[in-house]
Amino acid sequence: MHAWPASEVPALPGQGRDLRIHDTATGDLVTLAPGPVARIYVCGITPYDATHMGHAATYNAFDLVQRVWLDTKRQVHYVQNVTDVDDPLLERALRDDVDWTALAEKETALFREDMTALRMLPPRHYIGAVEAIPGIVPLVERLRDAGAAYELEGDTYFSVEADSHFGGVSHLDAAAMRLLSAERGGDPDRPGKKNPLDPMLWMAAREGEPSWDGASLGRGRPGWHIECVAIALDHLGMGFDVQGGGSDLAFPHHEMGASHAQALTGEFPMAKAYVHAGMVGLDGEKMSKSKGNLVFVSALRREGVDPAAIRLALLAHHYRSDWEWTDQVLRDAVARLERWRAAVSRPDGPPAEAVVEEIREALANDLDSPAALDAVDRWAALQQESGGTDEGAPGVVSRAVDALMGVAL
Template sequence: MKAWVAPEVPRLPGVGQVPLVHDHASGQRRVSTRGEQASLYVCGITPYDATHIGHSATYVAFDLLGRAWRDAGLIVRYVQNVTDVDDPLLERAEQNGEDWQVLAERQTELFRDDMAALRVIPPAEYVGAVEAIPLVVEAIERLRERGAAYDVDGDIYFPVAADPNFGQVSRLSPGEMRELFAERGGDPDRPGKRDPLDSLLWRHERPGEPAWESSLGRGRPGWHVECTAIALRHLGMGFDVQGGGSDLIFPHHQMCASAAQALTGSSPFAHAYVYQGMVALDGEKMSKSKGNLVFSSQLRADSVDPMAIRLAVLAHHYREDWEWTTDGLRAAEQRLERWRAAARVLTGGAHAGKVLDGVRDALAADLDAPAALAVVDAWADATLADGTAASESPTLVRDTCDALLGIKL
């Protein structure tokens, strides 16, 4: 599956720092990568609706990580999936009276457009669930061989008991896991399961649903194993960062990790589990199921500058839960206008690099975007007020904002 066109990223003088990130599984900050290559898997969309601000916040957050890695001189291997066959997609297609494949491709293309407009650097591998079915089947067959898969009325399940470390990613109690499992697409009460938390690997064909021939019988993949199979193929076991919204901690990322660990007999699946906070609207988490959404594409259609959208997101630390407001967007538009006005001031100064150093320091400290914005704010305010930032080259500031923050001035 094709991704989107990558933005041009300026080269900056010197070398940046490898960021520390907050690892949910350990509850501690840790170095985000351990070598000359950095590997990242971020769970992608289920394309049954347009990209809302919560999605945009997630992919902008991990774009910051990728930009910081590149600035540190690392080779970045970034993989993202698209869950282009799943129950929510099929249900929406039926509601709309359209072919599910047409719906999936239209929404995936809209997502690509949004990401390109927000200047998100695309993944090296952008993989749809449908094209990954052979990988999924292979993974399930290997789980079967290891005694880590069983049949319930033709469907195939993963037994969580197969992973001795089950629960270490989510850090939740069994009761908390069961409650979330029921809320987030699981089936804890299905008869025939060995454990209420066992997750679906392969769904056998139902009337009117898409299905594919395989050694497992005609059917389609379960959600979690899709990401397990794609990540293992393209990144291997023990990659650096598994990322996504915090609503993926359980069951999705826990199940992905447990299946991989049972399949390979090793751990960890990822060395750090990093999560974007939830974005709310009118006091409730923004979600497709609730319909309380602000769409990135609609904002763009309303002539909102994508850089203002990106700045509105970056005004919040990625781990923070926050609320989208028109006031927040207005403040981002004003900030963008102020930065651009300052960047037009011809100071003729030397490349002192204070803004560059400040933004690098902020991103190194768990991707502290608000602190990075404050560095640029201080430069812009001083430049516009009385030229006291005249030693800072506006060209270097523009390149810093572009390369590290993804903001084109």
């Protein structure tokens, strides 16, 4: 599966700082100091109802991670999946009376278009669940053969007790885990499971649903968590730098994925930091497919909204915060974009070195994008009030905003 084209990242004078970021597993800020190649896995979409503002906020956060690393002169090995077969996708296809593969292809194409418009840097590897099945099956067999998985009426489940570190990502108690498991794709009430929290690794073929050859597992399709584990281990290996996604993935998805990988390899941890973006709401509720209260990037683009303004609307909120999309949020972003473009349209202006360093410092400090915006706002206000004599400073600021925040002025 192909990703989307990369926008050019301008080179800046000097060098960025190592990233300090909040790790869900420890509950603290950690300083990441990867080697020459930083490794990041971000969980992708299930391709229906793409791309809503919650998606955009999540991928904006991890785009900033990449940009901070690139500014330190590192390379970035970024991997993202597409869950192009799963119950919610099949249910939507059935509801709309469309072929599930056609729906997945259409929504994935729309997601690519939105990511391109928003200048999100693409992953090096963009892998669909279906194309990953040949690598998933052997992992499930290994877990089964090691006693870390078991069969139940043809389905194969992972035993959470096989990983002594289970619970170390989300730190939830059993009651909370059981509740979230039921809400987020699990089946804690299924009779016969060794532990209600045990997640499915391989679902035996159901009538009327797609299935693939699972070798000794029989025909079926993969569970949600093992999909990401297979892709991450194949392309990044254990101990990669960041596992990322929305905060609703901390449990069960990232918790279960970590346990799958740790049971498979005997190594710990799967990722050095588990980083989660906050939820975006609308009209007082979390924006979600199930509620139908979605604001789509593509719809805003069709209305003529500049993608740079959408990006600024996202950047105005700290990535870990839960926030609400409103018309005023967008109006503020459009006005900011106009101010910034006016400020960089002159041949000279106030010195740029300080603002570039302020942006770097803000983003290296747990991706504090609101502070980075404030730094550019102050420079733009000086430009409007009194201008400056530093020839080329507007160009430096423009390149910094592009390189570090993905906003083209």
